[in-house]
Amino acid sequence: MSRKYSTSREAINIIFFVVVALIIFSLSMGTHMRNEIWRDEITIWHDVVRKSPEKDRVHNNLGEAYGRKGWIDKSIEQFQITLRINPNFPEAYNNLGIAYSKKGWLDKAIEQFLIAIELMPSFAEFHKNLGIAYNDRGWLDKAIEQYQIAIKLHPAHADVYNNLGITFAKMGSIDKAIEQFKAAIQLNPDDPTFHINLAKAYKMKNSADQTEGKTDSSKR
Numbered sequence: 001m002s003r004k005y006s007t008s009r010e011a012i013n014i015i016f017f018v019v020v021a022l023i024i025f026s027l028s029m030g031t032h033m034r035n036e037i038w039r040d041e042i043t044i045w046h047d048v049v050r051k052s053p054e055k056d057r058v059h060n061n062l063g064e065a066y067g068r069k070g071w072i073d074k075s076i077e078q079f080q081i082t083l084r085i086n087p088n089f090p091e092a093y094n095n096l097g098i099a100y101s102k103k104g105w106l107d108k109a110i111e112q113f114l115i116a117i118e119l120m121p122s123f124a125e126f127h128k129n130l131g132i133a134y135n136d137r138g139w140l141d142k143a144i145e146q147y148q149i150a151i152k153l154h155p156a157h158a159d160v161y162n163n164l165g166i167t168f169a170k171m172g173s174i175d176k177a178i179e180q181f182k183a184a185i186q187l188n189p190d191d192p193t194f195h196i197n198l199a200k201a202y203k204m205k206n207s208a209d210q211t212e213g214k215t216d217s218s219k220r
Contacts, residue, residue, distance in 0.1 A: 041065045056086035063095060067102075075099050090119035094126050097133070106137045124154035128163070135167050143167050158187035162194055165201065174205045 045062035052058050063078030079096040082089055097112030113130035120126065131146030147164040150157060165180030181198035188194065 042069060054085060056082045056089055056092070059085065060089065060092050060095065063092075063099075067095070067099060072099050072102050076103075088119060090116040090123070090126070093119070094129060097129060101129075101133055101136070106133050109133045110137065122153060124150040124157060124160070127153065128157070128160050131160075131163060131167075135163070135170075140167050140171050156187055158184045158191065158194065161187065162197060165197060169197075169201055169204065174201055174208065177201045178205065 042062070042065045045058060045065050048058045049062050059078045059082040063075040063082065066072075066075035066078060076096065076099045079092050079099060082092040083096070086092070093112045093116035097109040097116065100106075100109035100112060110130065110133045113126055113133060116123075116126045117130065127146045127150040131143045131150065134140070134143035134146060144164060144167050147160050147167065150160045151164070154160070161180045161184035165177040165184065168174075168177035168180060178198065178201045181194055181201055184191070184194040185198065
């Protein structure tokens, strides 16, 4: 009887250790698979899209992740899917406009920004992005108009002042450009780009003043 009891106890111990080992293996495999899923944001959102393919925002988020990676065609595809699911998603139109701009498709980008603004006219970022597209298109008056709207909606947006300064400089309105670069620096003094642009504007102003002085001197 004692031998049978001993044999049964050994069998139970073996079974116990096998079960524990299987549990540990299962948990470790689950952790490994979850780590694989969560290793970067694209993998995360791709997993979420697979589980919730009809949710507009997850496609939009995957598109943004593709865009940050530089995979513009893939980002465009996701934003288009987002808008098929929800045609009234202003952020997706804005994101699609940004992606089109990166491809150099400025007219298509402008179209998307205009739709985003129509759906959400009080969002400064949309006006800023439309201003950038207008500027790149060479429509400087329209760019200035959009930047000024963006500043009214969000007066603390240093980048918009900087963009406005660049556009004024392109138009030859150097004093106005200097004013905008100063405003950008006041809001964000740690950004070297603003200081560089201000220095360039002063250089342009000095060159213009010297040229004007020589012209006046020659007339005498």
